[in-house]
Amino acid sequence: MTSTTLETPARAVAAxxxxxxxxxxxxxxxxxxxxxxxxxxxxxxxxxxxxxxSGIGPVTRFDAAGYPARLAGEVPGFEPEExxxxxxxxxxxxxxxxxxxxAEEALAxxxxxxxxxxxxxxxxxxAASAGGFEFGQRExxxxxxxxxxxxxxxxxxxxxxxxxxxxxxxxxxxxxxxGVLVTEQAGGLDAVAQxxxxxxxGAVLMVTGGVDGAICPWGWTAQLxxxxxxxxxxxxxxxxxxxxxxxxxxxxxxxxxxxxxxxAAARARGASVYGRLAGYAATFDPAPGRAGGPGLGRAAxxxxxxxxxEPSAVDAVFADAAGxxxxxxxxxxxLARVFGPRGVPVAVPKTMxxxxxxxxxxxxxxxxxxxxxxGVLPPxxxxxxxxxxxxxxxxxxxxxxxxRACLVLARGQGGFNAAAVVTSx
Amino acid sequence: xxxxxxxxxxxxxxPGGTGTKEFWSLLTSGRTATRTxxxxxxxxxxxxxxxEADFDPEAAGLTPQEIxxxxxxxxxxxxxxxEAVADSGIDLDDIDPARLGVTLGSAVGATTALDAxxxxxSDGGRDWLVDHRYAVPHLHDYFVPSSFARExxxxxxxxxxxxxxxxxxxxxxxxxxxxxxxxxxxSADVMVAGAGEAPISPxxxxxxxxxxxxxxxxGDPEHASRPFDRTRDGFVLGEGAxxxxxxxxxxxxxxxxxxxxxxxxxASRSNAYHMTGLRPDGAxxxxxxxxxxGEAGTAPDAVDYVNAHGSGTKQNxxxxxxxxxxxxxxxxxxxxxxxxKSMIGHSLGAIGSLEVAASALAxxxxxxxxxxxxxxxxxxxxLDYTPLTARECQVDTVLSVGSGFGGFQSAMVLTxxxxxxx
Numbered sequence: 001m002t003s004t005t006l007e008t009p010a011r012a013v014a015a016x017x018x019x020x021x022x023x024x025x026x027x028x029x030x031x032x033x034x035x036x037x038x039x040x041x042x043x044x045x046x047x048x049x050x051x052x053x054s055g056i057g058p059v060t061r062f063d064a065a066g067y068p069a070r071l072a073g074e075v076p077g078f079e080p081e082e083x084x085x086x087x088x089x090x091x092x093x094x095x096x097x098x099x100x101x102x103a104e105e106a107l108a109x110x111x112x113x114x115x116x117x118x119x120x121x122x123x124x125x126x127a128a129s130a131g132g133f134e135f136g137q138r139e140x141x142x143x144x145x146x147x148x149x150x151x152x153x154x155x156x157x158x159x160x161x162x163x164x165x166x167x168x169x170x171x172x173x174x175x176x177x178x179g180v181l182v183t184e185q186a187g188g189l190d191a192v193a194q195x196x197x198x199x200x201x202g203a204v205l206m207v208t209g210g211v212d213g214a215i216c217p218w219g220w221t222a223q224l225x226x227x228x229x230x231x232x233x234x235x236x237x238x239x240x241x242x243x244x245x246x247x248x249x250x251x252x253x254x255x256x257x258x259x260x261x262x263x264a265a266a267r268a269r270g271a272s273v274y275g276r277l278a279g280y281a282a283t284f285d286p287a288p289g290r291a292g293g294p295g296l297g298r299a300a301x302x303x304x305x306x307x308x309x310e311p312s313a314v315d316a317v318f319a320d321a322a323g324x325x326x327x328x329x330x331x332x333x334x335l336a337r338v339f340g341p342r343g344v345p346v347a348v349p350k351t352m353x354x355x356x357x358x359x360x361x362x363x364x365x366x367x368x369x370x371x372x373x374x375g376v377l378p379p380x381x382x383x384x385x386x387x388x389x390x391x392x393x394x395x396x397x398x399x400x401x402x403x404r405a406c407l408v409l410a411r412g413q414g415g416f417n418a419a420a421v422v423t424s425x
Numbered sequence: 426x427x428x429x430x431x432x433x434x435x436x437x438x439x440p441g442g443t444g445t446k447e448f449w450s451l452l453t454s455g456r457t458a459t460r461t462x463x464x465x466x467x468x469x470x471x472x473x474x475x476x477e478a479d480f481d482p483e484a485a486g487l488t489p490q491e492i493x494x495x496x497x498x499x500x501x502x503x504x505x506x507x508e509a510v511a512d513s514g515i516d517l518d519d520i521d522p523a524r525l526g527v528t529l530g531s532a533v534g535a536t537t538a539l540d541a542x543x544x545x546x547s548d549g550g551r552d553w554l555v556d557h558r559y560a561v562p563h564l565h566d567y568f569v570p571s572s573f574a575r576e577x578x579x580x581x582x583x584x585x586x587x588x589x590x591x592x593x594x595x596x597x598x599x600x601x602x603x604x605x606x607x608x609x610x611x612s613a614d615v616m617v618a619g620a621g622e623a624p625i626s627p628x629x630x631x632x633x634x635x636x637x638x639x640x641x642x643x644g645d646p647e648h649a650s651r652p653f654d655r656t657r658d659g660f661v662l663g664e665g666a667x668x669x670x671x672x673x674x675x676x677x678x679x680x681x682x683x684x685x686x687x688x689x690x691x692a693s694r695s696n697a698y699h700m701t702g703l704r705p706d707g708a709x710x711x712x713x714x715x716x717x718x719g720e721a722g723t724a725p726d727a728v729d730y731v732n733a734h735g736s737g738t739k740q741n742x743x744x745x746x747x748x749x750x751x752x753x754x755x756x757x758x759x760x761x762x763x764x765x766k767s768m769i770g771h772s773l774g775a776i777g778s779l780e781v782a783a784s785a786l787a788x789x790x791x792x793x794x795x796x797x798x799x800x801x802x803x804x805x806x807x808l809d810y811t812p813l814t815a816r817e818c819q820v821d822t823v824l825s826v827g828s829g830f831g832g833f834q835s836a837m838v839l840t841x842x843x844x845x846x847x
Contacts (some may be wrong), residue, residue, distance in 0.1 A: 045639075066554060131710075139628065142548065142550075142632050148469055148627065149631075151632055151635050153635045153636050156636055156832045157593070162593045162829070169832055174695060175696065175697045179590070179693070180573075180591045182569070190588055218555050222568035225561070226568070282587070283584060284584050285584070288579075290744070412571055414566075
């Protein structure tokens with residue numbers, strides 16, 4: 001390990017000095033697996049996304065009639081019994097089942113022969129936000145209504161934040177370095193960057209990304225307390241980021257699992273490559289009342305610096321798109337600062353899924369990679385235009401374009417900012 | 426010259442006392458802080474023993490608003506972070522906030538607050554459709570444990586990379602390892618990093634009861650945590666936090682900081698075997714140890730002390746013993762090993778950071794803390810576990826390991842900083 005574990009200082013410091021990430025240690029995406037409210041499976045989701053088909057509708061996973069918010073993005077047509085071994089069902093939350101199915105798809109898509117790898121060089125890093133909350137609610141109910149002896153033997157791990165990483169590593173025999181990051185919605189980028197660090201220190205293949213969801217009464221109640229949920233009842237008017245009618249977001253479930261490989265190893269096995277993770281940065285907003293502005297724009301600048309790209313080389317931004325006017329304004333200002341007014345097309349496919357917590361930004365990475373592949377930017381559903389004062393070029397209809405570099409932005413509630421740059425391989 | 430990360434400040438909240446001094450005094454005395462659970466009525470549970478922190482948030486300096494909004498684990502973390510910053514002597518106003526980051530570990534987040542709040546909104550578990558009108562305003566902070574990292578970032582004024590690391594019971598090691606990585610790669614110059622956990626709640630006790638992971642030795646709580654002893658029968662739940670100020674070595678030297686230890690190596694592996702079970706051969710933990718030693722450039726026989734995971738479950742202590750033999754060879758039989766969980770219990774995601782604190786203090790003071798309650802060695806655990814009494818010796822290099830649900834195996838190497846020249 002000694003020869004590969006320690007990064008050379010020059011390359012390490014380049015992360016913030018603005019020198020380009022050398023191709024020698026490039027991290028490339030070779031597999032995508034998707035579970036999204038507007039499509040289960042990568043190609044079904046991508047087809048629906050380009051067609052502008054939204055997956056937002058009335059909550060069906062529980063009776064939401066008594067709650068002020070009643071819309072969600074739920075993954076359609078998911079039959080866990082058909083997709084997973086029966087022994088996994090009693091020990092998994094709904095979001096873990098979705099994650100396992102997405103991971104299976106991503107690994108199959110990458111086509112890597114895991115048996116041929118040193119298993120200690122393949123690992124898993126996922127993002128989480130609240131864990132398996134529905135599973136947790138069921139066990140809390142068992143505890144308080146029937147007593148401690150009725151709590152499931154699986155409760156000790158089925159709800160906790162590390163569950164998806166653990167279950168994916170077990171199912172696929174991945175014994176390398178693993179991890180779990182929790183930064184709410186920013187996690188879908190932070191986890192992928194952490195996977196890249198593992199590659200830089202000697203791992204060869206990483207399963208990464210985020211699949212999340214807490215559409216149960218207890219999770220709903222907690223999300224309502226967060227104060228950013230839309231209480232609109234019309235699915236077409238409920239989540240309108242950057243729009244005149246922005247009034248919060250619709251929560252969803254799902255996300256994407258991505259396979260990130262060391263560039264040299266991917267080339268050696270002749271893998272088909274979607275693109276490269278060329279830059280990344282994370283920042284944190286100042287505490288209330290402290291000096292300094294929001295850190296989203298700084299994260300974007302640092303990620304572009306690392307990628308060695310001028311803003312003019314970016315073909316599209318996949319926005320965080322909070323859907324809360326104050327937050328939309330902050331993101332629009334960050335984009336104007338980096339790119340100038342209407343300086344870059346802004347894609348918001350999450351208008352069709354809702355916000356997927358730890359899964360959201362990973363799904364945006366998948367969308368960026370497929371935009372590069374297909375030369376098309378996905379539309380924002382339900383939005384005719386952005387508020388003019390934001391000065392952003394919102395992609396409201398699918399747009400053919402040569403796409404070589406995308407910037408993906410994500411914010412986690414509490415002040416977490418992350419930015420990633422993906423480029424054509 | 427490559428960037429190196431060193432510990433320049435330590436803050437601790439632990440069973441037996443608040444503050445690093447109290448912590449070290451307990452560990453070196455060989456006393457135990459395990460007792461009958463007092464935080465709630467645990468009489469209906471199989472395991473009723475825990476290592477509880479006698480923690481007074483007001484006396485620890487938290488404001489009324491901080492106390493109201495934070496879960497107990499976040500309170501531990503913030504108090505520890507403030508102690509670590511004070512201990513380091515760093516003037517945070519001299520640091521570019523964009524170059525100051527936070528990583529915080531926790532396995533189960535705000536589970537204690539969630540347990541209590543669930544009971545209210547569900548009217549004691551009566552209703553599946555819980556009543557959102559009874560939710561406290563800070564319920565969302567409990568829902569997403571990333572709020573803990575936010576609290577620490579606010580407390581120290583960080584605007585650099587900030588995250589929560591949650592890898593089960595290796596969270597506390599992995600959070601520190603992550604911070605070291607951010608310093609080395611140049612993403613931050615100073616990291617406030619560590620872990621906090623306050624899991625002693627009915628739901629947590631119930632879930633470990635269900636798999637018989639915790640000890641039922643309720644009649645003898647002070648001696649209930651018995652790592653490596655033949656009579657061990659499960660771990661004792663604990664709580665607490667340890668947080669560090671980590672700095673890039675040259676910057677720390679320039680400001681004349683006291684350096685406790687360098688974190689010279691870190692690695693993690695997964696056993697890909699079982700969410701709660703361990704392979705008897707310890708192969709993945711051994712692999713993590715080898716990788717961490719390799720990164721530190723340390724030969725196995727240079728390790729002066731092994732701070733073990735030593736949870737006191739039957740399978741863990743054997744698994745770990747096998748891993749030490751596999752990775753350290755003959756030196757495994759020579760080097761002192763110990764488990765501080767014998768004294769302060771197993772605080773899940775926090776314990777890894779508490780063990781890093783113990784490892785750094787062992788280097789600082791030249792003392793290896795003992796394994797309390799080890800009277801009858803398990804024949805399958807045949808190493809020198811430093812039974813009962815602390816041992817004075819030169820400690821330049823420490824190996825600290827952790828093992829967690831989900832299959833996580835982590836290893837960290839701490840060294841006396843002046844021992845290694847660049």
